[in-house]
Amino acid sequence: MIHQISGAGRRVLTFPAVHPCESISPSTLLYSLIELAQSICSFKSRFFSANKRNAHGTIRQVQNVLIVLEEFRVELSDVPDSLVLVFSELHLAFQKIHFLLEDCTREGARLWMLMKSDRVANQFRILIRAISTGLDVLPLEAVGLSSEAKELVELAMRQARKARFEVDPDDKRVINDVTRILGRFVDGDDPDRNEIQQFLDYLGVTKWSECNKEIKFLDTEIGMEYLNVEKRGELSILSSLMGLLTYCRCVIFDHVDTEATHHVNNWCTKMLTGVNPDDFMCPISLEIMKDPVTLSSGHTYDRASILKWFRAGNSTCPKTGERLPNKDLVSNLALKRIIQDWSAENGVCIGEESSHKNRDITRTVLAGSMAAEGAVKLLANFLACKLLDGTSEEKKKAAYEIRLLTKATIFNRSCLVEVGSIPSLLNLLSSKDSSTQENAIAALLNLSKHHKSKSIIVENGGLELIIDVLKKGLKVEARNHAAATLFYIASIEEYRKLIGVNPEAIPALVEMVRNGSNRGKKNALVAIFGLLMHPGNHSKVLAAGIVPLLVDLLSSSHIEELVTDSLAVLATLAEKLEGTLAIIRHGALNVIVRILDSSSSRVGKEYSVSLLLALCINGGAYVVALLVKSPSLMGSLYSVLSEGTSRASKKASALIGVLHEFSESSSGSMVPDFPQERPVHVW
Template identity: 55%
Template sequence: MIKHFDRSDRRILKFPAVNPCQGASPATLLVSLTILSRKILDFQSVCFATQKRNCRETIRQISLLHIFFEELCTSEPVLSDSVSLSFSELHLAYQKIWFLLADCSREGARLWMLTKCEFLATQFRVLIRAISTDLDVLPLSLIDVEDEVKEMVELVRRQSRKAKFELDASDRNAKKLVLSILDQFEKGIEPDSGEVKRVLDYLGIRSWTHCNMEIKFLEEEIAFEYSESDEREVPFLSSLVGFLTYCRGVIFEKSDNGNLDETQAEFTSNMEVFTCLNTEDFRCPISLEVMLDPVIVSTGQTYDRSSIQKWLEGGNMLCPKTGEKLMKTDLVPNLILRKLIRNFCAYNGVSLGWLGKQSRDITRTTVPDSQVASESMKFLSMYLTSRLAFGTSEQRNKAAYEIRLLAKSNIFNRSCLINAGAVPCLLNLLCFTGSCTQENAMAALLKLSKYGSGKRLIVEGRGLNSILAVLKHGLTWEARQSAAATIFYLSSVKEYRKLIGETPGAIQGLVDLMKEGTPCGKKNAVVAIFGLLLSPKNHHRVLEAGTVPLLVDILASSEKVELLSDTLAVISLLSENTEGAFAILSATSLSLITGILQSSTSQTAKEHCVATLLALCINGGAEVVGLLAKNQSLMASLFSLLTEGTSNAGKKSRALIKILQSFHETSSSGWILSSAVPCELAIYRR
């Protein structure tokens, strides 16, 4: 059997070619070689940004041999076993050549290929020499083909032996220019835009989209480096990301403006898809970490490649999740899941490089992996801030969009943008008449509000009223839900919770979004209310706004695990005082909460349910306890939490079990909560 590889099965610049089976006949090898050579010839119409001469010469020589293979297939001669050795070695070399050409022509990897130009030239030379050696042992005298064809094979053999396959001078000079630009960044010198454009033009990176593709590719490479615990290339990769990010914001400020609305529409559509996902499915069952390279084993289960490989190398031949015997050790890439995880991470601003290094110290996430990345980000932040302040309407929108992307990536980007003065400029754009600009500015502020000084600048710059105006009257749903999420982050500061709660219309704006917003908008509004409830003074305001009936409606209709858990968290907080408990009981939600406790698969949701039921018993009195005691299946759910839940869930379950058991031990008519019980249960309140 002969295996053919697809470029998505491997990491770039890795050539996992395999020798054909020893039992493969010459005829089988011939057919496979013909197919491989056709695939290589398909690169004739491909544009190579680098290694142009080497690629063309390699394809030319393969095209001559292709004639030889097709002639053999047509004439169907009897091939001796002595031909197998040469065909087998040629097959191996052909696989590697195909991988090499695929990498040299890969969209999004042009800058990386330029920096590896010496290595690539060497690979071309080695592989063509290998073909020459393979042809040396090919017994042409035993193969019945026309003399002209044999002469052509001899020609290829001689040319492949003499071919130099040296590094092209233009590639060498372009690489030197790239290294020079990186060196300038490292020294804190902003490079000449003309030199930067020369590099981009040489590589054919002529638009914002092309530049962004290069950045995404390099970020994936950084993730691979971290996942394989090999960080040698990380600083240089990070420098290239910094350089291209600078180019994306400065050099291509106008190139793709026409595509911003389209890209923004993609943001909005992705949002609805991602809110329906259960992100627990992204975690490897072995490591419990997000899978960077998910693969499927013979039992159909998916694991992260590095985790399952370590499992297999340890001599384990059972599926870790099902316990079934693994009939084969082949690992099949789960390409759909991998793409979904990466798109989800990109949308939510989670760095793949950060995910790849699970053991990375959190303090290092505040500092780039290279000085080049650090300095280029500072230059870019100043440039974008100046565009926000003094640019045209189009330039302001583009700058806000760029900041929105940059602020997702890491803490350092946020600090640079804040230090450059981006927050006041973005606040000024919230009243902008254009929906696209308002949406980008609000989303950018959301990301910056995650940073400590960002919160302070928003509040001290009197930005709260502007954000609340967007929450209530934003031009798009995404702008409104970004405003709600920003309020949540602002409410993480104790003083700001009180300030937001006292601001007229703030809580009502969140309640209105809960009532009429998108699923993502409802979720953001719910978590923002949760943040405000951490201040006891806001409890009455939240109840007065009619929040409880809406929360109960969400519980009754939502199938989304995360929204359900967030809603239960808010109800749990409200139930901790008498006013909130009676509002919840008045909404006839007791059976609904009990039902979720018994049916939900989410441990978090169950913990919130039992916390709510416990608080309702304390604040609602004997009547509530009596209703719960009638539910005979409730005890089973509570006992399961003792063993399966968190320690906090176990404490609350144990306390509720004591109350219910006490009720059963006495007559329902004469049963009262003893004074000792509330004192004991007060320990378990939030």
């Protein structure tokens, strides 16, 4: 139906209304108009945090028009064109009113709509004038309305002309309060808590989760505004308001409430008890599934990931490798509901990691405004104090808030490093409370990306504490975060050596590859890859038994990222003779060739070529002779040569040269002896 408009994906205060098509029948248009008017009237019971008078005045006007429209229900034959034109214009105006009312009652956008009160009031004024204009040309005599209806039309027109639609005085007062609070942030002064509480109460923001929704909305608006390179006119005020609400979330609300889940069915509640979030990960992307779909094989993937798999030319189930009889995708609505409820209960934004991967981080280096900068600096000091002197619950909440802040922007990380939060967070790693420990290590993971933080972590004995969490963390998530934190610390050569010297670090990472979750395996692999940048760690990684685990992963895993990371580690190990020998002994050659033939990942193909080239160089004629016998290898190498990156093409060319040289100098009828281990001199 025409009236069923949706604001999904629409920015607030935009009105993508469309005229009804010219061929529509008058009766269909009328019924659509009536239903749209009824939908507008239903907003009367909704909560308006700002522009209450204007909104309710507009709804009353539409109610009056609705009474008139319902008189047309009986007969609509041989109507004049002027009436159809009026209906069409009213329909357009009603659509825009519906959009505007959606915005005024939208959860998460309350502060922004308050600050845009002048624009909102003006929009109400314009739309009521549009209704008045339509009614003014309504052919009353031609359509045979009752005298009561005619009087109602005239009343509606008079009211529309008289309506002032100005900003509500209470809205003006609260806007002034907000402006005054932002001014205190600019001056570096803490605002009055009572004043903050009053404006939050006015908006109906009474819980941590409601405040967090406001922050997420503003963050999205900032992202959209940042894309508008030519204007970016709203960036400063959006950043200021986000700084204010972030301050409110941390300082005003003592309790991190879970989002409302009272509507969850009992069966769903039971399923959420003790649930393993690893079950919500897409086997391809290793991210929480946003739109889970099930294949004919019975396995479930995120829709975007499996479609990418199919577009790469694959027609098999990524997890089992079996050929699919069809590529039909069935939405797994039950799992989607469980994921949504679990995410709400645990404060996780679905798709959060993916969205942060795709955002331009350069915009997060600065606060965005003087007020936002002042708010974050004050907040950083507040949280640092809570970490030092707060109760156990206050420390847990402070760690969680730091976790969220450090994930959001580079500027936040800088402020929290400067106020000395790292030593206090390290102290929380020994906590017996699993949530406190997890929040602390997650916060340290985010902070470890800051250039100053790595030395602070190491100088305060952080390596031993992080490795202890890696081995014995109270939650799987904590152990996963610990592995990722080691990866960032290992970006410094000196610290790669220190981590390698610790006798427990590398074995713990290898153990995570063996028995960890998929996310844990990935984090452990990238950490090991980073440690291998120091040559002295090669023998330690080999001694920990990594090679058979990686060969098994290559053989059994259909998770693209795990396969690629395994190839990367093996390719680095193969650069030394002892690594090459270990890889050959565990029968990896055929597996690597198969991956090169079948992988849809350009990075995976490049690591496969790098690995095979290193094996040929260190393994000599024995390896080359085996590879020459592979019927598909040359085709795959020529494919990389023509379609890969310049670096991949060079390596493919070099490997092709090695294989051609061997073929020309040898009949290839005999496989040379397996290469023997010999002393390797590290220069």
